[in-house]
Amino acid sequence: MYKIDFNHPSSIYFVGIGGISMSGLAEILVDAGFSVSGSDRSKSTLTERLEEKGVHVFYGQRAENITDDIDCAVFTSAIHKDNPEYIAVMQKNIPSLTRAELLGQLMLNYKTSIAISGTHGKTTTTSMISEILMRANTNPTLSIGGMLKSIGGNIRVGGNDYFVTEACEYTNSFLSFHPTIGLILNIEEDHLDFFKDLADIRNSFRKFAELLPAEGCLIINGSIPDYREITKDLPCRVITYCDSPVTSDGTTADYYPSDITYDEFGHPSFLLHGGKGEARPITLQVPGLHNVSNATAATALADLLSIDAEAVTDALRHYTGTDRRFEYKGTIGGVTIIDDYAHHPTEITATLSAAAKYPHKTLWCVFQPHTFSRTKAFMKDFALALTHADKVILTDIYAARETDNLGISSRTLQQEVQALGKECLYFPTFDEVENYLLENCINGDMLITMGAGDVLKIGESLLGK
Numbered sequence: 001m002y003k004i005d006f007n008h009p010s011s012i013y014f015v016g017i018g019g020i021s022m023s024g025l026a027e028i029l030v031d032a033g034f035s036v037s038g039s040d041r042s043k044s045t046l047t048e049r050l051e052e053k054g055v056h057v058f059y060g061q062r063a064e065n066i067t068d069d070i071d072c073a074v075f076t077s078a079i080h081k082d083n084p085e086y087i088a089v090m091q092k093n094i095p096s097l098t099r100a101e102l103l104g105q106l107m108l109n110y111k112t113s114i115a116i117s118g119t120h121g122k123t124t125t126t127s128m129i130s131e132i133l134m135r136a137n138t139n140p141t142l143s144i145g146g147m148l149k150s151i152g153g154n155i156r157v158g159g160n161d162y163f164v165t166e167a168c169e170y171t172n173s174f175l176s177f178h179p180t181i182g183l184i185l186n187i188e189e190d191h192l193d194f195f196k197d198l199a200d201i202r203n204s205f206r207k208f209a210e211l212l213p214a215e216g217c218l219i220i221n222g223s224i225p226d227y228r229e230i231t232k233d234l235p236c237r238v239i240t241y242c243d244s245p246v247t248s249d250g251t252t253a254d255y256y257p258s259d260i261t262y263d264e265f266g267h268p269s270f271l272l273h274g275g276k277g278e279a280r281p282i283t284l285q286v287p288g289l290h291n292v293s294n295a296t297a298a299t300a301l302a303d304l305l306s307i308d309a310e311a312v313t314d315a316l317r318h319y320t321g322t323d324r325r326f327e328y329k330g331t332i333g334g335v336t337i338i339d340d341y342a343h344h345p346t347e348i349t350a351t352l353s354a355a356a357k358y359p360h361k362t363l364w365c366v367f368q369p370h371t372f373s374r375t376k377a378f379m380k381d382f383a384l385a386l387t388h389a390d391k392v393i394l395t396d397i398y399a400a401r402e403t404d405n406l407g408i409s410s411r412t413l414q415q416e417v418q419a420l421g422k423e424c425l426y427f428p429t430f431d432e433v434e435n436y437l438l439e440n441c442i443n444g445d446m447l448i449t450m451g452a453g454d455v456l457k458i459g460e461s462l463l464g465k
Contacts, residue, residue, distance in 0.1 A: 002072045002095035004105045004284060006032055010071035014038030015085045017057060018047045019076060022144045023167075024155035025102055025125070026050055031157040038074075038363065039065050039085060049153065062087040070094050076104050077171045078401055081454045091415065100173035102145070107178045110141065114301065115177050117167040117208055118185025118221075120347050124286070125185060126166050127322045128298040128315070130156070135315035136307045138162055146341075147323035162305075170194060172201035174208050180214050181304065183297055190344055193373035205230055212236040214221050219300050221293070223249030239304065241274070241296045243289075248325065256301045257282075257292050267420075268292050269461030275303040282313055286321045289352030324456065328352060330463040334443030336360065337459040342371040343452040345381035351450065352388035360446035365389035366433060368451030368460055369413060372401040372406045379408070383416035389448070392417055392424040393433055396455030430458050437462065 002008075006118070006434040010043055012029055014022050017038025023046040030036045038181075039058040040047055047057045058065045066073070066088035073096045080086070085115045095228050096103075107113035116126045123146040131150060133140040139164035144154045167174035167182070170191045187205050195201045201460045206229065209218050214235040220227055222240035225248050232237045242253035244463045255274030262268050266287035271279040272295075282299070284291055295316050321327060322342040331337065336358075342351045348367070355363055368388060369375040375382065375397055394410040394417075410426050417424035427433045442446055 002097055004029075004097075004102065005283050006109055009033040009035070011035040011037075013066065013067055013070045013073045015061065015073060015079050015089075016040060016051065016076050017055070018044050019078075020046070020154055021103070021143065022074070022076060022099055023047070023050060024153075025074070025099065025106065026055060027053065027155045028106060028141065028143070028157055032053060037070075046154075048402055051215065061085045061296035063262070064247050066092060068092065072097060073097060077173065079445065083419040089279075091282075092287055098173070098176065100176040102447065103361045104176040104178050106165055107165070107419070109160060111161050112181060113163045113165075113177075113179045114181045114183070115165055115174065115179035115208075116165035116183045116185070117168075117169060117174055117205065118183070119188040119190050120344060120350070121290060122166040123184045123322055123444070124163060124291065124325050125183065125294040125297055125339075128294060128300055128319055129164055131315040131319045132298060132302050132307060132312050133162055133164065133305075135318075136302075136311040138307075140164055140303075143299065144322070146325065149323075155395060161181070169204050169208070172204055172207075173210070175204065177208075177211060179211060179217045179407065181301065181317045182189060182216070182218050182300065183207060184209070184218065184224070185294070185297060186221055186346075187224050188344070188346060189377070190374070192377045202229065204320060209234055219297060219304070220336075222249075222251075224248060236314070239291075239300055241300045243293055243296075245273070252289045255296050257296055260289070260292060262287075262357050264359065266354050267322075267379075272299055274300065275309075277309075278311060280309060283317050285317065285319060287326055287357060288350055290350040290354070326354060329456075329459045332463055333441070334342065334445075335441045336446045337461075337463060338448045339341040339445065339456045339459055340448055340450050341423075341452055342450050343374070347386035348382070348450065349388060351383070351448065355446060356388065358446060361442070361444035363390045364393065364437070364441060364445060364447045365391070366393045366395065366437075366447065366455060368395040368449075369410060371400050372397055372408060373411060376406050376408050379413060379431055380417055382413055386417050386424070387420050387422045389422075392422060393425045394424065395430065395433060395451075395455060395458075396428055398451060398455075400453070430461070433458055434461055 018040035
């Protein structure tokens with residue numbers, strides 16, 4: 001395997017350089033003195049940012065982009081073997097790394113590498129931890145799966161003490177990492193186009209936990225059923241946090257919240273138990289019970305790093321969210337428009353439950369299912385989750401990497417939602433969705449565009465963006 005040497009920067013080419021993670025890794029290498037180039041399908045704010053730093057970005061992936069002076073090519077799992085650049089790299093015998101392998105090698109360049117994993121909440125928890133470390137003036141290097149307003153993007157190049165990144169389980173990419181501290185926020189069924197079942201997923205998270213060195217630490221959600229299957233006989237320290245004082249095996253959690261209240265916008269305040277001293281009051285500016293859990297995990301990590309308690313509470317109090325995580329987009333005609341990345345039934349339930357505490361008359365959810373395999377696997381769960389909205393509108397399924405529709409469509413999901421007694425409409429085009437909303441949303445309503453695809457365009461179009 002090709003080894004990245006920070007003492008001898010080389011020429012690195014990124015196939016798909018405009019991705020949220022790939023662009024961040026490219027920026028880290030640019031700042032470290034590497035010669036970076038790459039390709040993507042179209043121009044974006046991320047590619048423009050790289051171009052401003054001197055990166056040569058090709059728009060369109062062609063074999064002639066791959067030149068002999070490239071020392072190493074980096075691919076994501078979305079790049080198939082029939083990709084012309086992939087073929088050219090193989091024919092020229094240019095060394096290559098996956099995105100995850102590169103990220104794993106970067107982690108070795110830092111004293112403390114922190115990897116945040118879990119089926120849900122990775123971006124938000126990573127962002128909370130990032131805000132805490134910056135508030136404490138630790139000068140961390142950050143790689144986030146979303147755009148964080150306080151750093152003006154998804155990447156921050158700092159010192160060599162702390163590196164913070166998300167760790168995704170899909171295709172077992174996080175097993176290429178080298179963390180010294182790991183977080184496991186939750187473990188549920190997802191990505192069933194790759195994993196066989198929940199047992200297969202749990203096995204991957206166990207292998208992730210085994211990556212931690214003896215002097216390292218695993219922070220894990222003790223609400224995970226039989227979480228000790230993940231932590232048993234690990235050589236490293238294990239810290240548990242939980243939504244309640246008791247973990248799934250009946251023991252007391254190391255960290256847990258109590259006395260949770262909400263303000264008029266659904267923002268929670270609570271007492272955090274754990275660590276040294278008395279329970280600490282925490283106030284958040286992001287809504288929902290799920291964010292109480294994310295903040296509890298972030299605080300447990302901060303305590304492990306001996307971050308000043310005041311810096312923790314201050315950072316959490318000022319954290320206002322990441323792009324596409326219950327993101328306020330604007331108000332038009334008295335209708336509040338929110339966008340959210342939720343694309344799994346658990347995430348949908350969490351987001352809509354948080355929205356229920358936000359002032360509104362009617363709660364509209366425009367949901368764009370993400371991938372045929374996920375939609376088919378969780379069809380009934382999706383339908384049940386969507387009933388937390390007052391009115392549901394479905395768009396076509398966003399296929400992403402998939403080509404087989406598995407015999408389903410959004411009309412299939414529509415029927416499931418309607419069978420539960422909830423009003424649900426389907427429109428094949430965004431224009432039809434927008435026209436319906438313009439005629440039917442009224443002053444005081446809340447509209448949430450939801451999904452991991454391009455459904456956010458609907459809200460932005462309504463707002464004239």
